[in-house]
Amino acid sequence: MPVTGHSEKTNTILEAIRWxxxxxxxxxxxxxxxxxxxxxxxxxxxxxxxxLTIPEEYGGHGLTWTELVDVMHQLGATNCNDYVxxxxxxxxxxxxxxxxxxxxxxxxxxxxxxxxxxxxTSAISEPDMGSYLAxxxxxxxxxxxxxYLLNGEKKWISLGGDARYVNVIAQLLDxxxxxxxxxxxxxxxxxxxxxxxxxxxxxxxxxxxxxxxxTFENLHIPPEYLLGGEGEGLRAAKNAFQTGRLLLAAGIxxxxxxxxxxxxxxxxxRVVATGLLAENGQIQNMAADAIAAIQAVDMLVAHTAxxxxxxxxxDHLLFIAKAIGCEEMWRVIDDCVQILGAxxxxxxNVVGQMFRDYRLFRIFEGSTHTVWGxxxxxxxxxxxxxLALVAEFDTSPEVHELxxxxxxxxxxxxxxxxxxxRHTNGVGQLAGWSVxxxxxxxxxxxxxxxxxxxxWCERQLRTCLQRARDALTVELPTVAEIxxxxxxxxxQIGDLTQQHPxxxxxxxxxxxxx
Numbered sequence: 001m002p003v004t005g006h007s008e009k010t011n012t013i014l015e016a017i018r019w020x021x022x023x024x025x026x027x028x029x030x031x032x033x034x035x036x037x038x039x040x041x042x043x044x045x046x047x048x049x050x051x052l053t054i055p056e057e058y059g060g061h062g063l064t065w066t067e068l069v070d071v072m073h074q075l076g077a078t079n080c081n082d083y084v085x086x087x088x089x090x091x092x093x094x095x096x097x098x099x100x101x102x103x104x105x106x107x108x109x110x111x112x113x114x115x116x117x118x119x120x121t122s123a124i125s126e127p128d129m130g131s132y133l134a135x136x137x138x139x140x141x142x143x144x145x146x147x148y149l150l151n152g153e154k155k156w157i158s159l160g161g162d163a164r165y166v167n168v169i170a171q172l173l174d175x176x177x178x179x180x181x182x183x184x185x186x187x188x189x190x191x192x193x194x195x196x197x198x199x200x201x202x203x204x205x206x207x208x209x210x211x212x213x214x215t216f217e218n219l220h221i222p223p224e225y226l227l228g229g230e231g232e233g234l235r236a237a238k239n240a241f242q243t244g245r246l247l248l249a250a251g252i253x254x255x256x257x258x259x260x261x262x263x264x265x266x267x268x269x270r271v272v273a274t275g276l277l278a279e280n281g282q283i284q285n286m287a288a289d290a291i292a293a294i295q296a297v298d299m300l301v302a303h304t305a306x307x308x309x310x311x312x313x314x315d316h317l318l319f320i321a322k323a324i325g326c327e328e329m330w331r332v333i334d335d336c337v338q339i340l341g342a343x344x345x346x347x348x349n350v351v352g353q354m355f356r357d358y359r360l361f362r363i364f365e366g367s368t369h370t371v372w373g374x375x376x377x378x379x380x381x382x383x384x385x386x387l388a389l390v391a392e393f394d395t396s397p398e399v400h401e402l403x404x405x406x407x408x409x410x411x412x413x414x415x416x417x418x419x420x421x422r423h424t425n426g427v428g429q430l431a432g433w434s435v436x437x438x439x440x441x442x443x444x445x446x447x448x449x450x451x452x453x454x455x456w457c458e459r460q461l462r463t464c465l466q467r468a469r470d471a472l473t474v475e476l477p478t479v480a481e482i483x484x485x486x487x488x489x490x491x492q493i494g495d496l497t498q499q500h501p502x503x504x505x506x507x508x509x510x511x512x513x514x
Contacts, residue, residue, distance in 0.1 A: 010067045016047040017074045020082075027079040030208035031353060034200075036085055044086060045116025052090040053243070054098065058110035065305040069250045073301075076251025077258045080357035081208035083251050088158045088209070089113070091243040093120025096167045096236045100227040101186055109165060109186075118164035122240040123154035123214050133169070133182065133237055138216065140170040140183060142230075146223040148172075150185065150194070150216040160212030161197040164189055167240060168216070169233035181231025185221050194219035205356030241365050245318045246308075249325025250301050252361050253294060256332040259351045260290050263336035266343065277339070286335050291449050292456035293328040299439045301325065316375060316389055320432040323371045326361040333358055372428030379427050383410045386431055390438035396454075399441040402461050406430040409468060418476055426468030433461040 006014065024043055030036060037043070044050055052068060054060025063071065068091075075083040094113055097106065097120065112118040129135040138152025150170060160166065165188060172183040189195050198213030227236045264287060267278035274280050278287075304317040336351050337344035347353045362368050379386050386407045395403070409430060414423040437457040444454035477485075 006070055007067060009061065009063070010070050013048055013052075013061070013071050014074050016049065017071070017078060020047055020049075021078040025079055025082055027081065027350070027353060028347065030079070030081050031347070034202075034207045035210070036081065036208050040082075040085065041116055041119065049086055050089060050116045051094075051110075051114025052086075053094050054110050054114045058106060059114035060094075060110065061114075065246070065308040066302070068247065069301055069305045072247040073250045073254040075254070077254030080206055080251075080255065080354065084206055084209050085159065087244060087247055087251065088121050089119045089163075091247055092122045092158070092240050093163065093165065093167065095239050095243045096122060096184060096227055097165070097186060099239055100184060100232070100236050102224055102226075105186065105224065113165070119159060119162055120165040120167070121157060121159045121163040122167040122237070123157045123160060124169055124237050124240070125154060125156050127153060127155045133234060136169060136171055136182060138168070138170040139173050140185060140221070141173050142175070142180070148185065148221040148223070148226075150187075150219040150221055152216050154214040154216075156201065156211045157214050158209055158211060160214045161200070161210060166214070167227060167236065169237050172230055172233075182233035182237075183230050184227030184233040184236035186225045186227055187219070187221065188225070192219065204359065205353070206360050242315065242318050244365055245322035246301060246304055248361050248364060249297055249321040249329070252326055252329040252358050253297050253301065255354050255358055256290070256294055256329040256336075259333045259336040259354055260287070260294070262349070262351055263287075263339040263344075266340055283339060286339060288449070288452060289456060290332040290335055292453040293332055295450065295453040296436045296440050296457050297321075297325045297328060299443060300436055303439060314389070316378075316385065316431060317435070319366075319371050319375045319428075320435055322365065323368045323375075323428075324432045324436060326358075326364075327368055330358050330362055369425060372425045372432070373421065374428070375431060376424030376426065376428035379410050379431055380424060383407070386410050386427075386434070389431060389435050393438040393442040395438050395441040396444070396458075399437045399454075399458055399461070402458065402465060403434045403438065406434050406461070406465055409465065412472070414472060419472060422471040423468075426464075426471055429464050430461070430468055433457065433464045437461040 020043065024037070024039075026037070048061070051058075051060030052063050052071060054062065056062040072083065072087060075086055094110065097109060097113075101109070109118070109120075113120055124133070126135075126137060128137065138150070138154065140148045140150045142148055150168065152170060154160070154168065157166075165186060167184060168187055169182055169184045172180040174180055187195065194217045196215040196217060198215060201211040201213075203211060227233070264278065267283055267287075268276065270277040272280065277283055300317075300321055304314075304321050307314060307317065333351065333354050337355050340349065340351060343349050344351050344355075347356075366374075387403070390403055410427050412423065414420050437454075437460070440450070440454040440457040444451050
């Protein structure tokens with residue numbers, strides 16, 4: 001049966017995803033084995049799930065943003081490991097190649113990626129640097145013949161040890177160690193001396209998608225493997241990150257819907273002291289709030305995808321979708337664990353594994369507090385952009401007034417230090433909830449709980465505004481006081497660092513080739 005409401009191309013892909021979910025994907029087994037299934041790459045290629053973002057001229061699907069959102073939404077509902085693996089090889093790896101590589105490399109590499117002959121990813125984070133790109137320590141030195149030598153280390157690289165092609169950004173240096181700007185490079189890892197794959201991290205969730213450490217030791221990169229021009233690495237990195245931020249919200253929304261469906265099925269049959277669990281007022285309230293959060297995030301994602309499809313790239317919307325989408329949808333999953341009670345704590349009941357796996361999304365591609373702080377700082381510099389975010393929506397008088405007050409808060413003067421940090425974070429959050437309140441207020445008369453969703457978003461914005469105002473009046477303990485208080489906990493709980501030996505995982509050094 002075709003999936004309704006989508007393009008024919010999208011329908012075909014969605015049906016393939018659902019077939020795979022029923023017949024080829026074992027989420028619990030992948031989690032236990034800490035690896036994707038052995039046939040994952042070939043299965044995904046056969047199902048047409050690779051090359052989603054690659055233009056048709058290079059053998060890909062060339063999906064629009066709206067189509068891509070629909071696909072990632074379905075994958076998110078299926079299984080987090082499957083979803084993230086496909087998101088990496090479709091949205092973190094190919095876009096920098098598509099937009100910044102030379103045409104000869106595009107013709108050589110993109111068909112390989114689209115057909116599943118090779119995988120790609122991006123390596124940006126480092127041991128001492130996450131989303132703060134200016135702190136990159138990996139260096140590339142330009143040689144007299146125009147090629148480059150790459151040295152450094154990247155950490156938490158999804159599929160870093162499996163990808164044939166890796167996009168890397170590094171500080172470019174000249175022969176005198178003068179910085180020439182952050183620059184992007186494409187690495188072909190096949191038989192490449194100086195490219196060293198380190199161990200995988202043992203993660204809390206998302207266990208089947210390896211997170212590798214990559215080390216570069218005098219790795220030689222030909223000049224034609226430059227991504228863009230020298231000093232354009234931040235653009236390449238942004239291209240990789242920004243593509244994924246919207247899709248994180250789309251994917252976790254699919255997961256939240258599945259979790260809520262499971263929880264509601266249980267609640268409709270579970271009898272408690274007050275009667276059916278689903279008819280308990282508190283559970284009904286939790287379910288209604290979950291529906292409101294899902295509807296609001298879905299409208300935000302659809303609106304942002306529509307704007308991107310029409311060439312209206314508004315970075316603020318991508319940040320908002322990532323931050324609010326991942327926060328609120330994970331809270332829905334958390335509430336579903338609560339509704340299910342003891343059953344929610346079992347991995348075999350799906351929702352428990354979702355709880356672990358999707359927790360990463362509040363950190364992935366920028367922690368929420370970092371996203372809000374960055375967005376708030378940008379809006380403080382350009383406060384006129386705040387109201388531009390909501391200008392096209394027809395809102396209720398109450399929402400209009402709240403948004404006006406929030407926009408005015410953006411212009412509030414604050415001293416430096418912690419107060420400034422809290423203010424910029426508050427501005428970022430207010431921008432996010434203003435957009436959601438505006439979108440849902442405009443759609444309040446559609447029916448199907450949209451009126452409740454609009455009222456819920458209005459309450460969230462009102463609470464956010466009050467919290468942002470209160471934050472400016474709260475006097476925090478000093479860093480020294482906080483540190484001293486926490487260190488006193490050692491007196492209460494002692495030193496519990498584990499010293500009991502575990503299993504050996506390394507080969508005996510006497511047996512290794514010298």
